[in-house]
Each structure stands twice: as structure tokens, then as C-alpha cells.
Amino acid sequence: MTDYGEEQRNELEALESIYPDSFTVLSENPPSFTITVTSEAGENDETVQTTLKFTYSEKYPDEAPLYEIFSQENLEDNDVSDILKLLALQAEENLGMVMIFTLVTAVQEKLNEIVDQIKTRREEEKKQKEREAEEAEKQLFHGTPVTIENFLSWKAKFDAELLEIKKKRMKEEEQAGKNKLSGKQLFETDHNLDTSDIQFLEDAGNNVEVDESLFQEMDDLELEDDEDDPDYNPADPGSDSAD
Numbered sequence: 001m002t003d004y005g006e007e008q009r010n011e012l013e014a015l016e017s018i019y020p021d022s023f024t025v026l027s028e029n030p031p032s033f034t035i036t037v038t039s040e041a042g043e044n045d046e047t048v049q050t051t052l053k054f055t056y057s058e059k060y061p062d063e064a065p066l067y068e069i070f071s072q073e074n075l076e077d078n079d080v081s082d083i084l085k086l087l088a089l090q091a092e093e094n095l096g097m098v099m100i101f102t103l104v105t106a107v108q109e110k111l112n113e114i115v116d117q118i119k120t121r122r123e124e125e126k127k128q129k130e131r132e133a134e135e136a137e138k139q140l141f142h143g144t145p146v147t148i149e150n151f152l153s154w155k156a157k158f159d160a161e162l163l164e165i166k167k168k169r170m171k172e173e174e175q176a177g178k179n180k181l182s183g184k185q186l187f188e189t190d191h192n193l194d195t196s197d198i199q200f201l202e203d204a205g206n207n208v209e210v211d212e213s214l215f216q217e218m219d220d221l222e223l224e225d226d227e228d229d230p231d232y233n234p235a236d237p238g239s240d241s242a243d
Contacts, residue, residue, distance in 0.1 A: 008056050011098040018101065031056040034070050035104055039111035043119050048111050049073040050083065054100055061098050064091035079114050086110055 008031055015035065016023050022036035032055040039048045053070040057063040067087050069080055090106045091099060 002062065004059055004062075007098060008060060011100060015100055019104075026053070030058075035100075037104055037107050037111060039108070039115045042115040046074065046115065046118065048075050048079070048114050048118075050075060050080075050107065050111065052087075052104065052107060054103075061094075062096055064095065065100070067091070067103070075114070083107055083110055 012025075012031060012033070015033070019035050024034045026032040026034060032053070034051050034053045036049065036051045041047055050072040051070040053068050055066040057065060069083065072080060075083075086106055087103055090103050094102055
């Protein structure tokens, strides 16, 4: 007859020796304990971790132990689901033998795989972003391929915008024509124009400047004085040319 109690006590002693820093007893009856499992560090020193809780059933190891994810770090929901499926499979395959070390080792390997998957996923995301950036750059230089449909759509929009510009310009020109005054209307509406020239002269006063250089050569001009002509007759305009 199998002594389940003794097998369980022997395994507990072995587990405490194998996992001194991560093995914790929760209760003695029924025997319940936790073991914390951490993956190897990834490329950027990231790790994933889970704490597994085991409880011996009465007839363990002929019956599978009870197990659950007690806590976890950096695991996705699908990762937790995969670990639970792995534990179920390993427990089924190892019935009749003490199996906790085997179960923990399987989970350890799974966590290492998850870290590798994180690395692969990040590399794929990086490549995807690079492809998207390259595609955006191509679109920037090559633009959208012209088809009949998008050309007609663009032309209809362009013609509508051009028509609006013409209407606006015509309206502005028409309004400017209405507001433009003739010279007479300006004179009648702006009374300052009546006295503008006079006001200019008054404002100038004695400050009007004369360019004397314009008169410097007046003495050199040969001008005839009709009054000095002995034949000059003021009443006869043609007397100076009688000779």
C-alpha cells in the first residue's frame, strides 16, 4: 500500500532544497505551498514571472495536485491561459510519480519562450513601423495615382473654386465702381479742395525758396530794348522793322 504522506513529505524537503529563495509553505494540512518562477532576462533585461500555488490531493502522486497562478508579472492573459494548459498536460503525463519539479521546469521553459516572443513581437512592430514610414514617404513623393474618377472629382472642385473667385472679384469691382467719385463730385464733397492751393501758398509764406542760379546768366543774353530805337513808334507795331 502506497504511503502518500511520506512521498509528499520527501518531495517537500527536496523542493525546499531546490528552491530555497522562492519556496514558501502556506499550510501543512493539506500541504500547500508556492514556488516563484522567473524567466531568463531578455534583450532589454525584461523578465516575466509567475508564482505557482500547489496543494496536494489526498492520493497525490496517483492523483494530480491542485494548482493555480497565484500571481504574475508582465504576462498577458493568453500567456496565463497557455501556462495553465501546460500544467494540465504535464500533470496528466506524470501521474503516479512526484511531479512538482517537472511542472515547475516546464513553466520555466515556457516563460523563457514568452520572453523570446516579446523580443520577436517588438522586432516585428519595429519593422512594421519602418514599412509604414517608407510607404508614407513614397506617397509623399509619388502622390495619388491619377484616374478618370479622381481627376473629374478634382476638376469639378477646381472649377467651383474658380467660379467663386470670379464672382467675388466681379462683386468687388462693381462695388469699387459704385464708390468711385468723379472730379466734380470730389470737389463738391471735399470743400478743402476749394482753398487747397491758396492754403498751400499761405503756409509757404516767406519760406518759398528761389533758385538764383536760374538767373545768373540773364546778363549774358542779348536783348534789344525797343525804347532805345530812334525809329521806335509805340503806336506802330511794325516800325521796328521798317529798315
